[in-house]
Amino acid sequence: MTSPEIYSSTIPLYAVLVSLIAAPLIMLSSRHAILREFWTLAASIIKFSLVFMLLPGALAGRIAAFTFWEISPGISLALKADQFGVFFALIASGLWILTSIYSIGYVRGLKERKQTRYFASFAVCLSATIGVAFAANLLTFVFFYEILTIATYPLVIHKETKIAISAGRKYLVYTLTAGALLIAATAWTYRIAGTLDFRAGGLFGDASFSPAAITALFLLFIGGVGVKAAVMPLHSWLPAAMVAPTPVSALLHAVAVVKSGVFGVVRVVGFVFGPALMHQFGLNIFLATVAGVTIILASLLAFQQDNLKQRLAYSTVGHLSYIVLGAALLSPASLTGGLLHIANHATMKITLFFCAGAIYVRHHKEKISELDGIGRVMPWTMGAFTVGAVGLAGIPPISGFVSKWQLGLGSLQAGEALPLAILVLSGLLNAGYFAPIIYRAFLKTPPVPYEHGEASYAMVIPLLITALLSLLLGLNPDLFFHFYRLAAAVSGSILGGIVP
């Protein structure tokens, strides 16, 4: 692979700005539900198209970059749509379209209040997420990362109940603390390296450090990005944040926000420290241990949850650490698998959340113990749920299998058997906590007959699409978006030290 060519383009800029411009438009149309929804949908479609336009270039090694201006002497606010950025931006913006349609069905079905704030915050969140994806340097990353924190807050407290407000507080305490650590880490990095530009294979060059200093710096970074990535023990804001409306949990707390966290982990591991430093100071072992423990503990904790969304949240915690584990193992297949899991987990988990939301809107049921026989009245929904759950357990032919296979392969490439064992065990645990739901839904008889059937089309169609995507991406990971090629290219650039 040759060194990629960087060209100046405004597309990354527009991709970030589209939804930021939509936010005030949404606010101005606060009295017209249709108009408000139109802006949301229009923004999401334009955003996705813009990101999609960057895909061919990224695949061919042509990277679009846009530099705003200097934001601190020597550091620019800059966007760069490299392969990893396009990869993540594709997932986030693509699923935003589906989530927007779903959201419309959801808020109408529940007659939610404060829809304007809801849609506007959502739009800002997506801008920030794309900003995180395209950030060309650490300071730009911190910028959008913090904006994402604040923009998500109104969505977490959306219901404005006591529980929601206290969840919001918890969320802020965790994420703002993380932000502070990240700023410290960024400042320190700048001091050592004199640059903050992400570079595949590490940005430190031949700077020298003491082991204590680099470990401390790494811990600061992991504290900073680990909160959003929900690695234990920094995860407990995520189950609490499930109090938010389901589309928020679906897109933000299964895709955009938490994936920004793991995206950050990969950026830190692959583009700040780089494999050489990670190995030299044993940082990869530390990270892998944290991830491994998180995978097992989160899966065990998921068993205890009777609330469906809570169970999904703990499942998310576990699966996010798959990705972290993939990054920590630093072998070609493990990185590819970890990155693929960003995409695969996104489509699968968003399906499950969409299902949980559909059940809640139509039947007002949140607990797993109340779902006896619901598959009979909601066959499509629960069918999609099954696809997602089977995929998360890593059973072929759903996409979860592909990423897990790569991860397993990667752990062998790295010469470690323990991660493989963890993955297998976690697959069993996943099957263990999802099976009872599917069993209840399809095989038990309902105590009282359900009064309603499926939720509205606006909700069912998106969840069918995501379930179908999970299946198709399992059959051919390169379908439509070339996720596999992108992931392999990113993995190659990190490990090969090819400078984009």
Place this chain on the structure above:
Amino acid sequence: MLHNSPALVPLLLLSTAISIPVLAIKKAKVAYPLAMAASLLSVVISCYNVFRVWGNGPLTYHFGGWFPPIGIEYVLDPLSSFIAVVVNVVAFFVLWHSSGIQGREIPGKSVPYYALTLLFLCGANGIIVTGDLFNLYVFLEIFSLSMYGLIGIGEKQAPVAAFRYLIMGTIGASFYLLGLGFLYIVTGSLNMADVRNILPLVYGNPAVAAALSFMVIGMGIKMAIFPLHGWLPDAYTYAPSTSSALIAPIGTKVAAYVIIRVLFFVFGVKFVSQSLPITDLIAWLAAIGILYGSVLAMAQKELKRMLAYSSIAQIGYIGLGIGLANPLGYIGAVLHILNHAFMKGTLFLVAANLRKRFGHSDISRFDASYRKKLPWSMAAFTLAALSMIGLPPTAGFFSKWYLALGAIDKGNWVFLAVILISSLLNAVYFFRILEKVYLAPPPAPAAGENLSPDGEKRKGSLIGEEEYSLMMPVVILSFSLLLIGLWNANIVKEVIQRIIPLGM
């Protein structure tokens, strides 16, 4: 006339301050337009000065044609011209805002209020622009005396608070004068540049160390650096809101400027950080003050009092930046003078709006109806609060950023931790308010839903807030926080970095 521009602003303000009581004998109404005109003119001139300095380098002006060190010299370098713009711009917005608020806060006292305000600004501009240590003292007295007055015309407890500040402020000024006396005995000069050249010859003299300590303690009181902050909370709380909004952004900043000037441009970086490590002392006190102020701010039930304690913490940021005595800390300190002036200006003006609208600024009584009645003010408050917490892309983030870089440069992890912890404490006490303003259900059943937090239209009125003069300054000030944040590199490179003190 243009070559006189360094001296123009103080003289203009002084002459208007004196003419206001005379011209307003018959018609009290003329006081406001006169003050506004003078303030606007001072903004224009000081901006013009910045550009002149930017293009041609430092400007000097010799009073009466007497050359220094005999005569008094005014010096506009990038630092002083910059601080002068900050002071005059914030003052302009506060004065604009005062037209709507003075009827409630200081009924019947508008003439003395405007006269005192201009006198206060004259003092501030004089302190900033003078190149003479004794002339600085003279302006300091003008500045302080008018500040006592501005505080004293407030509510019932205000005279007590003003008296307390009078005592402490006078002690501070005396310390400064004492230090100045020592310095004069040793060097025989009062001109800053001259003293600076003479000092290296007499560094060993204990009188120089004494002079430095006295001057720093004196200005430390004025700046309210921990533990010399005792006068501040009461003064800010009981002063009329419009005075607090003027004093909080300007009063302590001018003292901070004097400390920067005296430490780095008169005594010299090497002397204050190595021979007599007074900057270390300042940095540690500032760090304690940051935590102390933030913690006490969390405990306050009254908005203005909370903002006062928060000011103590924020002054600590500036103190910390000074104390780091390295270029990045210095950038952080000077930038924070600007940022904090805009943030605290906004916050105190919103407190004033709340008091005007609801008759109190008692945090426990805030609820969601407040933002429906004052959507723009509360949006401005939110933006300023986010900046106080230090979230990008607001200005506050960058103060934090440069200070963090400075702390790392110095290798002091405690300071880094303090800066970051303080931003979290800021988050605690500001989100406590934001939660109430946006989420707490009003006691009476409130009609009208579907209002977004960012200030949407109310039925009937386009803007949602009736009084433009109360709303616009707040909105403009807080919006500038975004602009300052996004373009801070220009300020840093074109202004602050042009005059990094020698030896840093």
